[in-house]
Amino acid sequence: MSVRIAALALAIPLLLQPQGPAFRSGVDVVRVDVSVMRGRAPVTGLAAGNFRVTDNGVVQDVDLTLDPALSVMLVLDTSGSVAGDELTQLIDAGQQLVRALHADDHAGLITFSQQVTVNVPPTSDLPSVSRALGGLRGVGATSVNDAIHVAMNLAPADASRPVIIVFTDGADNLSWMRPDGLVDEVKKTGVVIHVIELSSDAPQRPRPTSPALLEQGYLDGAPLMQALTVQAGGRIWSAQSSRDLRRLFTEALDEMRARYLLTYTPNGIAREGWHTLKVTLQNARGDVTARPGYFVTPKAP
Numbered sequence: 001m002s003v004r005i006a007a008l009a010l011a012i013p014l015l016l017q018p019q020g021p022a023f024r025s026g027v028d029v030v031r032v033d034v035s036v037m038r039g040r041a042p043v044t045g046l047a048a049g050n051f052r053v054t055d056n057g058v059v060q061d062v063d064l065t066l067d068p069a070l071s072v073m074l075v076l077d078t079s080g081s082v083a084g085d086e087l088t089q090l091i092d093a094g095q096q097l098v099r100a101l102h103a104d105d106h107a108g109l110i111t112f113s114q115q116v117t118v119n120v121p122p123t124s125d126l127p128s129v130s131r132a133l134g135g136l137r138g139v140g141a142t143s144v145n146d147a148i149h150v151a152m153n154l155a156p157a158d159a160s161r162p163v164i165i166v167f168t169d170g171a172d173n174l175s176w177m178r179p180d181g182l183v184d185e186v187k188k189t190g191v192v193i194h195v196i197e198l199s200s201d202a203p204q205r206p207r208p209t210s211p212a213l214l215e216q217g218y219l220d221g222a223p224l225m226q227a228l229t230v231q232a233g234g235r236i237w238s239a240q241s242s243r244d245l246r247r248l249f250t251e252a253l254d255e256m257r258a259r260y261l262l263t264y265t266p267n268g269i270a271r272e273g274w275h276t277l278k279v280t281l282q283n284a285r286g287d288v289t290a291r292p293g294y295f296v297t298p299k300a301p
Contacts, residue, residue, distance in 0.1 A: 030055070030294065031065070032262045033161060033192050033233055034279055035255055036286040042258030043286040050284040051262055055275050060264040070256060071106040071122055071160040072097070073151045074129070075144075076136070077168040079113040083138030086198070089242035090167060093249040094133045097165075098126050100253055106160060109133065112147035113140030114174060122156055144168050145175035145182050148193070148228070155191045162191045163234075163256050165249070166225075169198040171217040179219040179227070186231045187274075188295045192259075193232035194252045195225045198239040233291035272298045 032053065036043040048064040074094055082090065098107055107129045108122040119132040148166060155162040186193065219227045229236050235255070237248045262279070269275070279290040 029263050029265055030275075031190060032062075032264075032277060032279060032290055033190070034260045034262055035233070035235075035258075035289040036260065036281065036284075037255070037289070038286050040251070042255060043284070044258055046260060046281075046284055048262070050281055051260070052280045052282050053262060053264060054278045055264075055266055056269045057276070058268045060267060062262045062264045065261040065263050067257075068261065069102065069104040069106065069160045071108075071156045071158075071162045072101065072253070072256075073108045073110060073122065073154065073162070073164045074133075075110045075112070075147050075151045075164055075166045077113075077142060077144065077170070078111040078136050078138050078140075079142045079170065080139050081142075081170055086169065086242040087136060087138045089245050091133050091136055093245035095130045096246055097249045097253055098130045098133070100250070101126055106156065108151075108154065110147050110151050110154075111136060112143045113138075114143065115140070116143060116147045116150050118150065118154070122154060141174040142168065142170050142172055143174040144172045145177040145179065145224070149177045149182060149185065152185055152189050152191055155189060161256070161259075161261060164191055164193045164232075165252055166193065166195045167198070167245070168195070168225075172224075179217070179224045182224070183219060183227050183231055186228055187293070188297075189232075190291075190294070191232060192256070192291075193228055193234040194237060194255075195229055195234070196237045196239060196245065196248050196252065197225065198242060198245070231291060233289055235289065272296050 034051065036046060048062055051062055053060045053062050076090060076094065101107055106122045106124050107126055109119040109129050109132050111117045111119055120129050123129070144166065148164065151164045217224050225236060237252055239245055239248055274293055274295050276293045277291065279288050281288060
């Protein structure tokens, strides 16, 4: 049974309590999910020695972890603008992604319009996610910020690699979750966030003038989705047509499969507070994408 949560209801934080930051005081091992691309193609076959990681400017000794299972949370726009062929294409793209998951992967589904709906919490029952996708309907406004907040609080705390794949075709016009609070929350989790945006004129899309859209969709003058993906080590995938969704969902999943999970025990640095990460390649070529840092909460008194 899906869980329906009104987008403006302040009960969201009470109903879905955060599981806590991914990095706690006294953290023993830091995990860094790294994408290496050359153009649109992932770079494969790299070893731990091909990566140089600095934590607050100090070089760390890193290991390359075997590819663990994925935990994919689909966060999909089902507002009124998505109804019709666009929704049909979205359902098809989501079901194809679920079919491509491995037996040990997990998946879940959250939809958002004027309310946030947890259609399927994270589960190993992948067919249940496909069935829920088939029943989607498009109606109402857009509360993408609240939906991402809920998705982060449902991220598993196990050894899987959590990824949130967000689809939206419009700006937020309803959420209570403020952009600065959402970005701060991203900094305190280890979840990769990919955003698939649909707009027929995405490269030339004008900045909105509505105060509500500016307040919810921008942070310091930059699009909020851009800020979120940078902090989460993910990407924005731009679709010019709903018929691009199937390909982009596939590319986003392939990119996650090809990523490198680096781990290390912090050495030579203070444990608490914000840690600035920098990941570069050595003896290899490619464009590196990784989260720019992580936050370790102070110890309780």
